Amino acid sequence: MPTPEPRDPSRVARQAQMRDQNLGVALRGIVDAPEPPSRAQLAASEGLARATVSGLVDHLIEARLVRELEPTPTLRAGRPAVPLAPARGTVAGVGMEVNVDYLGVRAIDLAGDVLAEHVELDDLRDAEPETVLHRLAALVAPVLDELRAGGVRIAGTALALPGLVDRVTGPLRIAPNLGWRDVDVVGALFALTSFPPRVANEANLAARAEAHARRGSPSFAYVSGEVGIGGAIVLDGEIFPGRHGWSGEIGHIVVDAFRGPRASDGSLEALAGQDAMLRAAGLPPTARLDALLDALAVDDPRATAAVAQAARALGVALASVANVVDVGEVVLGGTFGQLFDHVHDEVAARLDELVIFAPWSPLVVSPARAGQYPAMTGGALAALSTVLVDPAEWLRTQA
Amino acid sequence: MPTPEPRDPSRVARQAQMRDQNLGVALRGIVDAPEPPSRAQLAASEGLARATVSGLVDHLIEARLVRELEPTPTLRAGRPAVPLAPARGTVAGVGMEVNVDYLGVRAIDLAGDVLAEHVELDDLRDAEPETVLHRLAALVAPVLDELRAGGVRIAGTALALPGLVDRVTGPLRIAPNLGWRDVDVVGALFALTSFPPRVANEANLAARAEAHARRGSPSFAYVSGEVGIGGAIVLDGEIFPGRHGWSGEIGHIVVDAFRGPRASDGSLEALAGQDAMLRAAGLPPTARLDALLDALAVDDPRATAAVAQAARALGVALASVANVVDVGEVVLGGTFGQLFDHVHDEVAARLDELVIFAPWSPLVVSPARAGQYPAMTGGALAALSTVLVDPAEWLRTQA
DNA sequence: CCGGTTTAGTTTGCCGGATGAATTTATCCC
DNA sequence: GGGATAAATTCATCCGGCAAACTAAACCGG
Numbered sequence: 058m059p060t061p062e063p064r065d066p067s068r069v070a071r072q073a074q075m076r077d078q079n080l081g082v083a084l085r086g087i088v089d090a091p092e093p094p095s096r097a098q099l100a101a102s103e104g105l106a107r108a109t110v111s112g113l114v115d116h117l118i119e120a121r122l123v124r125e126l127e128p129t130p131t132l133r134a135g136r137p138a139v140p141l142a143p144a145r146g147t148v149a150g151v152g153m154e155v156n157v158d159y160l161g162v163r164a165i166d167l168a169g170d171v172l173a174e175h176v177e178l179d180d181l182r183d184a185e186p187e188t189v190l191h192r193l194a195a196l197v198a199p200v201l202d203e204l205r206a207g208g209v210r211i212a213g214t215a216l217a218l219p220g221l222v223d224r225v226t227g228p229l230r231i232a233p234n235l236g237w238r239d240v241d242v243v244g245a246l247f248a249l250t251s252f253p254p255r256v257a258n259e260a261n262l263a264a265r266a267e268a269h270a271r272r273g274s275p276s277f278a279y280v281s282g283e284v285g286i287g288g289a290i291v292l293d294g295e296i297f298p299g300r301h302g303w304s305g306e307i308g309h310i311v312v313d314a315f316r317g318p319r320a321s322d323g324s325l326e327a328l329a330g331q332d333a334m335l336r337a338a339g340l341p342p343t344a345r346l347d348a349l350l351d352a353l354a355v356d357d358p359r360a361t362a363a364v365a366q367a368a369r370a371l372g373v374a375l376a377s378v379a380n381v382v383d384v385g386e387v388v389l390g391g392t393f394g395q396l397f398d399h400v401h402d403e404v405a406a407r408l409d410e411l412v413i414f415a416p417w418s419p420l421v422v423s424p425a426r427a428g429q430y431p432a433m434t435g436g437a438l439a440a441l442s443t444v445l446v447d448p449a450e451w452l453r454t455q456a
Numbered sequence: 457m458p459t460p461e462p463r464d465p466s467r468v469a470r471q472a473q474m475r476d477q478n479l480g481v482a483l484r485g486i487v488d489a490p491e492p493p494s495r496a497q498l499a500a501s502e503g504l505a506r507a508t509v510s511g512l513v514d515h516l517i518e519a520r521l522v523r524e525l526e527p528t529p530t531l532r533a534g535r536p537a538v539p540l541a542p543a544r545g546t547v548a549g550v551g552m553e554v555n556v557d558y559l560g561v562r563a564i565d566l567a568g569d570v571l572a573e574h575v576e577l578d579d580l581r582d583a584e585p586e587t588v589l590h591r592l593a594a595l596v597a598p599v600l601d602e603l604r605a606g607g608v609r610i611a612g613t614a615l616a617l618p619g620l621v622d623r624v625t626g627p628l629r630i631a632p633n634l635g636w637r638d639v640d641v642v643g644a645l646f647a648l649t650s651f652p653p654r655v656a657n658e659a660n661l662a663a664r665a666e667a668h669a670r671r672g673s674p675s676f677a678y679v680s681g682e683v684g685i686g687g688a689i690v691l692d693g694e695i696f697p698g699r700h701g702w703s704g705e706i707g708h709i710v711v712d713a714f715r716g717p718r719a720s721d722g723s724l725e726a727l728a729g730q731d732a733m734l735r736a737a738g739l740p741p742t743a744r745l746d747a748l749l750d751a752l753a754v755d756d757p758r759a760t761a762a763v764a765q766a767a768r769a770l771g772v773a774l775a776s777v778a779n780v781v782d783v784g785e786v787v788l789g790g791t792f793g794q795l796f797d798h799v800h801d802e803v804a805a806r807l808d809e810l811v812i813f814a815p816w817s818p819l820v821v822s823p824a825r826a827g828q829y830p831a832m833t834g835g836a837l838a839a840l841s842t843v844l845v846d847p848a849e850w851l852r853t854q855a
Numbered sequence: 856c857c858g859g860t861t862t863a864g865t866t867t868g869c870c871g872g873a874t875g876a877a878t879t880t881a882t883c884c885c
Numbered sequence: 886g887g888g889a890t891a892a893a894t895t896c897a898t899c900c901g902g903c904a905a906a907c908t909a910a911a912c913c914g915g
Contacts, residue, residue, distance in 0.1 A: 068477070068480075068481050069477070069478055069481050069502050069503055069504055070469065070473070070474040070477045070478055070872095070873090071474075071873065071874090072471070072474070072872070072873060072874090072899085072900050072901060072902090073873090073900080073901095074469070075469040075470075075471070075474065075900085075901065075902080076900080076901065076902090078467070078468070078469045079468055079469055079901090079902085081467075082467050082468050095863070095864090096863075096864065097862080097863055097864075103468050104468055105468055105902080105903090106902065106903050106904070107863080107864070107865090107903095108864090108865075108866080108867095108902080108903070108904085109901080109902055109903070110864095111863095111864060111865065112865095112901090112902090128863095128910095128911090130911095131911090132912085133861080133862075133911085133912075134860065134861040134862070134911065134912040134913070135860085135861040135862025135863065135910080135911060135912075136861080136862050136863040136864075136908095136909055136910040136911055137862085137863075137910070137911060138862080138863060138864090139863080139864085221812060221813060221816075223816070230813070230815075230816050231812075231815075276699060288780075290780070290781070292699075297781070298782075299781055299782025299783070300675060300691075300782050300783070300784060301782060301813065301817065302782070303782040303812070303813045303817075304780060304781050304782040305780060306779040306780065306812050307779075307780060309775075309776070309779040309810065309811070309812050310776040310779060310780065311711060311772045311775065311776060311810060312710060312711070312712075312713040313711075313712055313713055313714055314711040314712055314768065314769060314772040315712055315715075316714075319809070320768075320772055320775075320806060320809060320810055321809065321810055324810075369713065369719075370713060373710045373713040373719055374776075376708075376710065376719075377708070377709040377710060377773075377776055377780075378780055380705040380706075380708040380709060381687075381689070381703060381704060381705065381706065381709065381776075381777055381780060381781065382689070382696070382698055382703050382780070382781065383697075383698025383699050383700060383701070383702040383703040383705075384698070384699070385699060407719060410718070410719060410720065411708065411710060411719055411720055411723075412708070413620060413630075413702070413705050413708050414620060414629070414700065414702045414705075416629075417620075417622070417629050418700065418702075469901095469902090470902065470903090471870085471871055471872060471873090471900095471901070471902060471903090472871080472872095472902090474871085474872065474873075475871080475872065475873090478872090478873085494892070494893090495892075495893065496891080496892055496893075504873080504874095505873065505874050505875070506874095506875095506892080506893070506894085507873080507874065507875080507893090507894075507895080507896095508872080508873055508874075509893095510893060510894065511872090511873095511894095527881090527882090529882095530882090530883095531883080532882085532883075532890080532891075533882065533883040533884070533889060533890040533891070534881080534882060534883075534889085534890040534891025534892065535879095535880060535881040535882055535890080535891055535892040535893075536881070536882060536891085536892075537891080537892060537893095538892080538893085856915100857914105857915090858913105858914095858915095859912100859913085859914090859915105860911105860912080860913080860914105861910100861911085861912080861913100862909100862910090862911080862912100863908100863909075863910080863911095864907105864908085864909075864910100865906105865907080865908070865909090866905100866906080866907070866908085867904105867905090867906080867907090868903105868904095868905090868906100869902105869903080869904090869905105870901105870902095870903085870904105871900105871901100871902090871903105872899105872900095872901100873898105873899090873900085874897100874898080874899080874900100875896100875897100875898090875899105876895105876896090876897090876898105877894105877895080877896080877897100878893100878894080878895070878896095879892100879893080879894070879895085880891100880892080880893075880894090881890100881891090881892080881893095882889105882890085882891085882892095883888105883889080883890080883891100884887105884888085884889080884890100885886105885887090885888085885889100
């Protein structure tokens, strides 16, 4: 007899799962709601019976994932509703980031409040991974201790890196701008913080923060212009991960295949990366983005031409993305967020010209609004999502 | 009071849905299995209790969606298992296609057998949509009548078109190579066949057939080289639809942004479309692909160069796709399937060179194997999927 | 101040459906 | 013919969502 290969059993419905699933529905309904909903509103909006919701909410309150607010005085007749909101300071997701110019931590609770944050600015190019990870651990460990001392449960930790991270097996594959390659980041950090972190691409996590900042399950392509150019695809508020978490590598799109001997000479990163722009603008490679912005402010012709050329490449690359994954909005973050006013028109023009569905569904180009160090926020949110996706399962692991 | 906006209630679990959902799990378990499974195997592989599966299977047999096969003589002790297989000739999906050179119908049952098929070859460029749809209806109507007379229930119909179709609202937006624009295809065909067809992009449906032919939920980027160049992204056996069903427009990827006055002069379709290849090979634009193949067979230098150039553009475009959506396999269909031996090496080389994750997860380039007119097959499968996704719901609509 | 009205939340009995154990069925093997 | 073995069915149980009844807490009008 052929051994009955166990297929993915996630699709089957069991009653044991039913309650777990609805617990998640209730929790997300409360966390994602624009206004604190009452039990009755929740029942109506999710299509569950009031009795069912009451039981679920009781469970969530007992688990300190949800709290009841004071009934607000309403002018209507009837018993006043008890508004429900995510609990504050009871669970934290911890986002960490190592990037070319800095490293840091940020802890966020279910209500979205920042509970702790530390950033160290430093040039980390070509620093030893081991050294850097020790520094990071030294930054993170006290945060974790302090949170736990305050009764905060740690939902998890997540590290953002500017490189290719294998979602399935964990190790960092390559981070060109850090000079890292095949580093077992998960193992190292686990040893140092006794927490197994998720590790993910910086742009993917930044896009997650961006999606969160925009509420309501938006869909967009996110471009993160740092030293390299990363990106991510967001669909209905969810990061599109691909098989290994290697999706969204927009910087490696080739927009000029016949430019140099190697096809990669025509990649977006080669044409519109920070180094390329500075060089084309006639600035020294050690210059920072501010220098370019200053030059643009005084209408320096070389700077203007450099940015125009980069914007054209960016617009063409993003048009390809839109044609392939059918997203209707493009969000420019990092460098391109700062250069937004200088690139917007060209990017929008290329999208209008090249995206086949533009006549029926015009594309929108907007700047990122997730604030500073979005990848740290996104990492914290990713860690918290463990709780939000299946609170019942998470509570069992905590007990 | 703010009206409680009804959110997407699909996530909540109710017991009424539980049985429906598991009925689908059981049916798909039988249809997708490589070998006809017994009730006991099904229970083991899906993680359901044997009692549960028995009940579900009884229901499916009664609904004529599943049949019991003769127990095969096995040499083991114990009561022999009753193998279960999809029923034959009880339900049909009907796929239709209008393309530049032909139009046709194909009806397929749950077992994957072709129950009926008709194709008419003709040059349909610039033909009136109304005329063509009448011809199609004249081809389809007798098929539907005949099937129904034989007791076959029609799960649905689906039409493949070489253009941009709005998944949400229905009408064809634009089919450049047919010369159609903003045609209400659904309404017209509904009036003619009294069936509301799904309408979808030809490449997306062809990719669906390709995924079906490869069993086991493969992930790949599909390229359909017809007169234009279409494509689709397949993830875990599912077509990636995008918001409107407009994803996978690989032909509109720009690989040479600085080639001509318009950026679209450097699109893949402009560089590697059938017309472009024929022109570059020095063949008249009225020539067909066979002429190019003949020229290649005798090592004609212009033909060889033309195909090499096209293959380079194709490889570069597909590398961008792989970088953005993290797929590990590329399937070449249509023209590129016929040219497979002449383009494979160049495409594979560009992927190896440009896809950032290639060193850790090498890319595979393979020819399509879904047979002739894959979009017709894909359309039939798409129609059948209504039954497979939620058999209980479908049975209710039939009653 | 009190009864009526309205809305929120809880209690209660019911019911559908998954489940595991026990039972029946059908085969092989000695 | 009597185990042994495996498949399929039967049956009592249990879990959890549900509708309806009920309680709670507000407003309002007299």
